[in-house]
Structure formats: C-alpha cells, structure tokens
Amino acid sequence: xxxHLSYEEGKKVVVKGLILLGIxxxxxxxxxxxxxxxxxxxxxxxxxxMYFFMISMxxxxxxxxxxxxxxxxxxxxxxxxxVLVPTVLLIWALIAFFTEGKTWKEWRAxxxxxxxxxxxxxxxxxxxxxxxxxxxxxxxxxxxEAAEAIDSTKLNHTEEHKVEVEKH
Amino acid sequence: xxxxxxxxxxxxxxxxxxxxxxxxxxxxYGKLMMWYFLLSDAFTFAGFLxxxxxxxxxxxxxxxxxxxxxxxxxxxxxxxxIFVTIMTFVLxxxxxxxxxxxxxGHRYNKKGVVFWMFLTILGGLAFLGCQAWEWTTLIGKEHxxxxxNPFGSHIENGVYLEGDGHxxxxxxxxxxxxxxxxxxxxxxxxxxxxxxxxxxxxEQQLGPKAFGALFFFITGFHGFxxxxxxxxxLIIMINAWSGIYAKRANKYEMVEKIGLYWHFVxxxxxxxxxxxxxx
Numbered sequence: 001x002x003x004h005l006s007y008e009e010g011k012k013v014v015v016k017g018l019i020l021l022g023i024x025x026x027x028x029x030x031x032x033x034x035x036x037x038x039x040x041x042x043x044x045x046x047x048x049x050m051y052f053f054m055i056s057m058x059x060x061x062x063x064x065x066x067x068x069x070x071x072x073x074x075x076x077x078x079x080x081x082x083v084l085v086p087t088v089l090l091i092w093a094l095i096a097f098f099t100e101g102k103t104w105k106e107w108r109a110x111x112x113x114x115x116x117x118x119x120x121x122x123x124x125x126x127x128x129x130x131x132x133x134x135x136x137x138x139x140x141x142x143x144x145e146a147a148e149a150i151d152s153t154k155l156n157h158t159e160e161h162k163v164e165v166e167k168h
Numbered sequence: 169x170x171x172x173x174x175x176x177x178x179x180x181x182x183x184x185x186x187x188x189x190x191x192x193x194x195x196x197y198g199k200l201m202m203w204y205f206l207l208s209d210a211f212t213f214a215g216f217l218x219x220x221x222x223x224x225x226x227x228x229x230x231x232x233x234x235x236x237x238x239x240x241x242x243x244x245x246x247x248x249x250i251f252v253t254i255m256t257f258v259l260x261x262x263x264x265x266x267x268x269x270x271x272x273g274h275r276y277n278k279k280g281v282v283f284w285m286f287l288t289i290l291g292g293l294a295f296l297g298c299q300a301w302e303w304t305t306l307i308g309k310e311h312x313x314x315x316x317n318p319f320g321s322h323i324e325n326g327v328y329l330e331g332d333g334h335x336x337x338x339x340x341x342x343x344x345x346x347x348x349x350x351x352x353x354x355x356x357x358x359x360x361x362x363x364x365x366x367x368x369x370x371e372q373q374l375g376p377k378a379f380g381a382l383f384f385f386i387t388g389f390h391g392f393x394x395x396x397x398x399x400x401x402l403i404i405m406i407n408a409w410s411g412i413y414a415k416r417a418n419k420y421e422m423v424e425k426i427g428l429y430w431h432f433v434x435x436x437x438x439x440x441x442x443x444x445x446x447x
Contacts (some may be wrong), residue, residue: 001430010271022257025441029253033444036234038248051447055267056441062435067268069431080192090214101225108226131232 013068023060028057196418202425206432209393213436216386217443223378231319231375233445235347239305252445255298256437259394262291262442263434270427273420278408281423285405288430292398300389303384311352312380318350320375329361329369336360350374383444390440393433400426 005013009158031053067073071078192200217407221438224230236249241251265287272280293411306312324344331337342348342362350372351360359372405424413420 004355007271011268014264014271018260020264021260025253025256025260028442029249032234032249038234046171054446058438061323061438065263065431065435069434070265070428075195075437078436079195079200079203083192083207087208087210087214089446090211093218094221094413097222098225101222104222104226105228108228125303127265140224 017064017068020064024057024061026055180411182387182399194414196421198343198421198425199428202428205348206428209432210436213389216389217439218389220386220443223232223376223382227376227378228272229321229323231317231379232321232347233447235321235349236319237302237445241301241311251298251302252441254282255295255302256441257432258291258298259437262295263287264428265271265291265357265432266427270424271418273408273413276414276420278411281408281413281420282405285401285408285423289398289401292394292401292430295394296391296398299387299394303387306383312351312383314381314384315377317350317375317377317379319347319379320350320373321345321347324364326362326364326370329363330359332360336433355446383446386440386444390433390436398435 030039031045031050035047035050038042072083103165119132186245191197195203237252238248239245239251240247250260265284269281269288272284287445310318311315320345322342325342326340328336328338331340333352336348348360350357359374361369363369404422408420408423413422416422
C-alpha cells in the first residue's frame with residue numbers, strides 16, 4: 001500500500017485498464033462469433049484455436065485485475081506467493097475432474113449397451129430403465145467407436161450386469 | 169528501514185513479535201485476511217466451475233451458449249452473446265470506478281471517495297438488474313429451471329416433421345450439433361417430431377438436466393456476491409461520508425479492502441463469462 005504510483009500515474013493506469021479490459025472482452029466475443037460462423041457466413045475457426053485464444057485472454061484479464069487493480073504488483077513477494085501458490089492446486093483439480101468426466105461419458109455408453117441387452121428382466125424394472133432420459137440420448141452417440149469397443153466385451157459383461165440389476 | 173523498525177519496537181514495547189508487534193508482509197491484518205478470504209472464495213468458485221466442466225465432459229451433448237444466451241430486452245432474439253457482453257462492460261466499468269475511489273482515499277479526498285463509490289454502486293446495481301432480466305427471460309419465457317433444461321443439441325442429421333410456430337417450420341432440415349429449444353404449450357412440453365436420415369421418427373429431447381441447476385447456482389452465487397458487495401459498498405460509502413475513515417488516518421484503508429472484494433467479483437465474472445458464455 002506504499003506510495004508506489006503518483007496520483008497522475010494512477011489515473012493513467014485506470015484509463016489503460018478500462019480500454020484494455022474492454023478491447024480484450026470485445027476480441028473474445030468476436031472470436032466466439034466469427035469462429036462459429038455468425039459474422040462471415042461459412043467461415044469457421046478450429047475449435048482448439050478459439051478455446052486457446054479465449055482461455056489465454058481470460059487469464060490475461062485475470063492477471064491484469066489482480067496485479068494492477070488489486071495492487072498485487074506492489075505487495076511483498078512472500079504475500080504474493082502465499083496467495084497465488086495455493087491456486088496451483090487447481091491445475092490438478094482440472095486434470096483429475098475433466099478426465100473423470102470423460103470416463104463417465106464412456107461408462108454411460110457402456111451402461112446403455114448393457115441396458116439394451118436386458119430386455120428379459122421383469123416389466124417393472126424395465127419401465128425404470130425407460131425413464132432414464134439421458135440414456136436415450138446416448139443411443140445414437142455410441143453407434144460410433146464406443147459401441148465397437150464395447151462389442152468385444154459385451155458378451156462377458158452382460159451376464160454380470162443382469163445379476164446386478166436384478167439385485168437392485 | 170532501520171528507523172522504521174526501531175519506531176515500531178518503541179511504540180509497542182510491551183508487545184512481542186507474536187502479539188502483533190509487526191505486520192506480516194507489511195500489510196495490515198484486515199487487508200491480509202481479505203486476501204485469504206478471497207483465496208478461499210476463489211476455491212469455492214473454482215469448485216463450482218470445475219463441476220460444470222466435469223458434467224459437460226460427461227455428457228454426449230451440451231447446450232450451445234450462443235444459442236441459449238441470445239435474447240435482448242425489447243423482444244430481440246438471435247443476437248448471440250450481446251447482452252452478456254454489455255453485462256461484462258458494466259462490471260468492468262464499476263471495477264474501474266472502484267480503483268478511482270481507492271486512489272482518492274489515498275489522498276484523503278472525501279468527496280472523491282464518495283463520488284466514485286457511488287458510481288461503483290450504480291454499476292453493481294445495473295449488473296444485478298441485467299442479471300434479473302436474464303433470469304426472468306430464462307425462467308419465465310424459456311422455461312429453464314433447476315430441474316428442466318429446454319436447450320438441447322442434435323446428435324444426428326434430420327428433417328422436422330412439424331413446426332413450432334416460432335423459428336422451425338415443417339420440412340426444415342438440421343445437422344448434428346445444431347441447437348434447438350423445446351417449447352411449452354399450455355404448460356406441457358411440446359417436443360417436435362423429426363425424421364432422421366436413416367428414416368426413424370423421433371422426438372426432441374430436453375437437454376442435459378444439470379445445465380439449468382449449474383447455471384442458476386453459479387451465476388446466482390456470483391450475483392449474490394455482487395449483491396453483498398453493493399450492500400457493503402453502501403455502508404462504507406456512508407461511513408466515508410461521515411468522516412470516520414478520515415479520522416483513522418490510514419488512507420481510507422476500509423475503502424481499499426472493499427475494493428479488493430469488488431475487484432474479486434469482477435475477476436470471478438471473467439471466468440464465469442469464459443466458462444458459461446464463451447466456451
């Protein structure tokens with residue numbers, strides 16, 4: 001909180017911040033709209049490029065807000081570290097949870113495949129299965145690679161799952 | 169440096185190092201604790217946003233944000249992301265006026281502090297107003313709730329067999345990945361029938377259920393932060409006006425602390441905007 005900037009310099013940072021954050025936000029929205037073909041018909045950007053641009057621009061905005069507006073730039077190194085270093089844990093969380101999410105998707109496809117094969121279970125149980133709305137959705141999605149992957153293991157697993165379902 | 173240390177020691181002769189004789193990191197206790205509160209709050213928001221990402225990764229289809237968020241006041245539709253960009257500007261502007269209030273505090277300009285804080289509060293209220301309109305449209309007109317999400321996206325090509333009286337006519341074709349919204353007629357969902365390329369006749373499905381709950385919880389939690397921020401800004405503005413911070417002779421530190429909180433709310437919005445509206 002020491003007198004790091006003069007009053008006039010401080011005012012300049014404010015104007016700079018307003019223009020910079022504004023321009024970066026407009027750039028992000030333009031990339032989103034142009035990339036998805038809203039502005040120039042028929043023109044699309046590769047998704048990875050759009051995502052890379054938007055995520056790095058957002059991180060830059062975050063950096064600017066924390067370092068300039070919240071004055072992190074002028075704090076003691078020890079304090080900066082004590083606040084910023086713990087956020088590194090989030091990198092683990094991102095990797096761990098997103099991988100987990102992808103695995104759920106694969107397993108849902110698998111579950112659907114099993115559900116299709118248990119047509120001989122009692123009617124009441126069968127009805128429960130029909131109510132699983134998301135499963136209907138998956139039906140088409142799995143016709144691709146997932147279905148092929150499961151096909152080879154299907155015969156082995158179906159029996160086990162049938163038993164499990166009946167227990168429930 | 170040496171002088172400063174000696175002075176500190178003299179003025180707190182009875183207080184040892186562990187009794188608050190020395191400020192850690194040369195930051196006041198209040199400011200330091202505000203930072204650690206914000207750190208923990210950042211983890212809360214990160215938890216919410218990571219949950220969103222995890223569920224999105226786990227779902228075969230997900231609503232496309234520039235289809236979902238494309239309405240503007242005045243019955244304007246199909247203008248993707250424009251309204252939320254305006255909301256973002258409002259919040260950035262109120263962050264900037266907050267920086268000005270802190271600067272005026274450093275030079276003990278009471279009028280300046282009150283003026284810029286007042287503008288900041290107006291910005292916060294404008295943002296909340298925008299959010300209220302957005303929620304009203306989603307809940308009242310588009311029937312999105314924490315239980316139901318009318319926004320879906322097709323996972324195969326096909327042709328509609330009936331129209332919805334809005335944007336879709338019978339015979340319109342669509343491709344995999346394109347978005348749709350299931351409408352309600354007389355309080356009942358009215359999903360449209362369509363024919364797939366393989367000749368099957370199917371009905372539109374509601375989109376992934378978690379979308380509505382995630383949207384309302386995350387933007388609601390952020391909105392609640394904005395609301396609490398406005399309340400605290402108001403209290404601190406009145407206090408500044410009454411002159412109690414000038415008497416403390418600590419460069420209006422209270423204004424600086426609420427400033428940290430307010431910038432944090434803007435910071436979180438950067439990520440909510442990224443995750444919900446851009447990606």
